[in-house]
Amino acid sequence: MASTEQLTFAIETFKRIHPVEFQRRFLSQDTRHDGRAFLQFRATHVVKGTIGTAQGSATVRIGNTTVVCGIKAEVSEPDVNTPDQGYLATNVDLSPICSANYRPGAPGDEAQVDSEHIFRLFGEVVDLKQLCIENDQAVWSLSADIVCLKSDGNVLDAAIIALMAAVEDLKLPQASLDPATGVVSANKAIETQLTLRKRLFPATFSLVDDAYLVADADDAEERLTTATLLVVLDDQGHLANVWKRGAGTIDRPTIARCIAEAKNRQNVVSSALE
Amino acid sequence: MSGAVNDRRRINGPARSVEPIYTPTVLDSVAKGRSDGRGLDHMRPIYAKAGPISDAQTTASASGSAFYEQGSIRISCAVYGPRSARKPNARRAHFVCDFQYAPFACSKRSPTQSTDEHETSLWLSNTVGPAIRLEMYPKSSIDAYVTVIESDGKMATLAATINCISLALADAGIETYDTVAACSMGLRDSQWIVDCTHQENAECSVLVAYMPSVDEVTGVLQTGKTTLEVHEQGVQLCTNVCVRVYAVICRALQASVE
Numbered sequence: 001m002a003s004t005e006q007l008t009f010a011i012e013t014f015k016r017i018h019p020v021e022f023q024r025r026f027l028s029q030d031t032r033h034d035g036r037a038f039l040q041f042r043a044t045h046v047v048k049g050t051i052g053t054a055q056g057s058a059t060v061r062i063g064n065t066t067v068v069c070g071i072k073a074e075v076s077e078p079d080v081n082t083p084d085q086g087y088l089a090t091n092v093d094l095s096p097i098c099s100a101n102y103r104p105g106a107p108g109d110e111a112q113v114d115s116e117h118i119f120r121l122f123g124e125v126v127d128l129k130q131l132c133i134e135n136d137q138a139v140w141s142l143s144a145d146i147v148c149l150k151s152d153g154n155v156l157d158a159a160i161i162a163l164m165a166a167v168e169d170l171k172l173p174q175a176s177l178d179p180a181t182g183v184v185s186a187n188k189a190i191e192t193q194l195t196l197r198k199r200l201f202p203a204t205f206s207l208v209d210d211a212y213l214v215a216d217a218d219d220a221e222e223r224l225t226t227a228t229l230l231v232v233l234d235d236q237g238h239l240a241n242v243w244k245r246g247a248g249t250i251d252r253p254t255i256a257r258c259i260a261e262a263k264n265r266q267n268v269v270s271s272a273l274e
Numbered sequence: 275m276s277g278a279v280n281d282r283r284r285i286n287g288p289a290r291s292v293e294p295i296y297t298p299t300v301l302d303s304v305a306k307g308r309s310d311g312r313g314l315d316h317m318r319p320i321y322a323k324a325g326p327i328s329d330a331q332t333t334a335s336a337s338g339s340a341f342y343e344q345g346s347i348r349i350s351c352a353v354y355g356p357r358s359a360r361k362p363n364a365r366r367a368h369f370v371c372d373f374q375y376a377p378f379a380c381s382k383r384s385p386t387q388s389t390d391e392h393e394t395s396l397w398l399s400n401t402v403g404p405a406i407r408l409e410m411y412p413k414s415s416i417d418a419y420v421t422v423i424e425s426d427g428k429m430a431t432l433a434a435t436i437n438c439i440s441l442a443l444a445d446a447g448i449e450t451y452d453t454v455a456a457c458s459m460g461l462r463d464s465q466w467i468v469d470c471t472h473q474e475n476a477e478c479s480v481l482v483a484y485m486p487s488v489d490e491v492t493g494v495l496q497t498g499k500t501t502l503e504v505h506e507q508g509v510q511l512c513t514n515v516c517v518r519v520y521a522v523i524c525r526a527l528q529a530s531v532e
Contacts, residue, residue, distance in 0.1 A: 051424050052346050054378040070378025076291035089287040096419040097352045100334040104372045107283045119285045141291040145377035149350050150327050175294055186294035
């Protein structure tokens with residue numbers, strides 16, 4: 001007959017084999033496994049201009065999550081329906097480099113969904129008319145690629161902040177179209193930056209284990225998350241976007257609380273982006 | 275010129291886009307000596323860190339990782355393994371390298387970038403693979419995923435990639451015969467110069483991947499044409515520089531343990 005003694009484990013072992021219980025031990029005591037308060041975000045650092053080969057770039061770190069965004073500018077003909085507008089294509093790249101959850105090769109579901117969401121968000125930020133070089137003939141085409149280098153939860157927030165910083169960092173050389181040859185030449189000595197319509201400040205909240213509302217969940221907490229809420233504010237503090245993901249339910253007072261907390265986060269992100 | 279493929283899984287820009295013709299600035303003019311003031315046999319300063327990703331200790335983190343910088347070349351590598359292989363070989367592990375450029379890594383996006391990546395992945399597997407003691411891990415697979423965040427000089431980036439993978443493998447604790455160190459040289463005015471940047475366009479360049487402790491070369495790559503004597507001289511010089519690179523990688527590994 002086996003002894004009914006309780007098994008005791010070293011912390012690391014317990015964390016590995018009972019990840020849910022491990023998190024519950026902390027959450028039930030009103031704290032998180034890394035010592036943060038429930039609504040405390042991790043330290044956020046933004047560095048602009050990190051990639052020399054890109055016209056605009058930024059590296060963002062939220063705790064251990066590291067994301068790099070590079071914007072490359074090329075020239076192309078505008079779309080027939082919008083002859084004075086350029087292009088901005090945003091793509092999120094989640095690869096095995098950052099986490100074992102992702103497969104190499106073509107973008108997976110999460111990357112596609114994030115890319116699409118960020119694309120729609122930034123449609124309000126960048127005025128595509130500023131990308132016009134010559135009406136109906138040549139426009140700038142910006143390819144913004146957000147590569148996740150290290151994933152420890154909340155990649156979406158980091159991606160939005162990185163793209164925001166990269167767009168602010170973007171320097172376009174002065175371009176002119178030669179009407180005779182149809183060739184666009186650019187002068188790197190004179191550079192202009194874009195004037196943005198608005199700036200976006202994201203904040204992600206997760207409902208862990210269907211009971212605890214935490215801000216900026218890291219990888220271990222994301223595994224127990226039943227629902228996630230992304231709140232994006234603009235510079236006036238107005239709601240730019242609210243996006244709820246996950247099968248779990250979040251009640252309306254909680255959503256209101258998240259939106260209120262997002263305002264605090266906005267100040268932090270805003271100063272990080274300076 | 276960006277590829278004309280309409281990828282359903284990505285947000286696509288216009289079907290066709292080209293780089294504008296950049297009017298040459300003062301910086302582009304060919305300078306005597308090297309543009310960054312290095313000696314002909316000086317490598318760019320190397321910063322290597324073992325374990326930036328794997329240290330995060332999340333459940334889905336890699337077994338080993340490395341972040342490598344050489345001048346403005348930036349590369350990140352994650353090694354997973356030994357883990358169970360899909361098609362297990364009873365005698366040895368299966369080593370695969372997956373190489374990719376970040377979309378903004380090169381100064382010019384070329385449509386052949388993806389075929390380049392495939393070819394480079396295969397070449398890397400064959401260059402770094404022989405250093406690993408694959409017989410120690412039967413029926414398992416070791417995967418190295420490399421992303422070039424910023425590239426500056428094609429051959430130099432390849433050499434840096436090999437250094438990065440070696441560092442990540444060591445960080446993962448995978449048994450190897452030795453750490454592979456690589457470096458590249460370009461031929462200019464019949465003189466070999468070490469570690470050419472993208473601006474120092476050499477018509478002929480050579481890359482050597484070398485294991486100093488066992489005195490074995492795991493890979494030699496040459497582009498451009500030159501005489502046999504000059505080529506042999508280049509390979510010899512390159513091998514000598516590899517020993518210096520090896521010392522840097524070992525120091526980085528030491529630092530990660532301390």
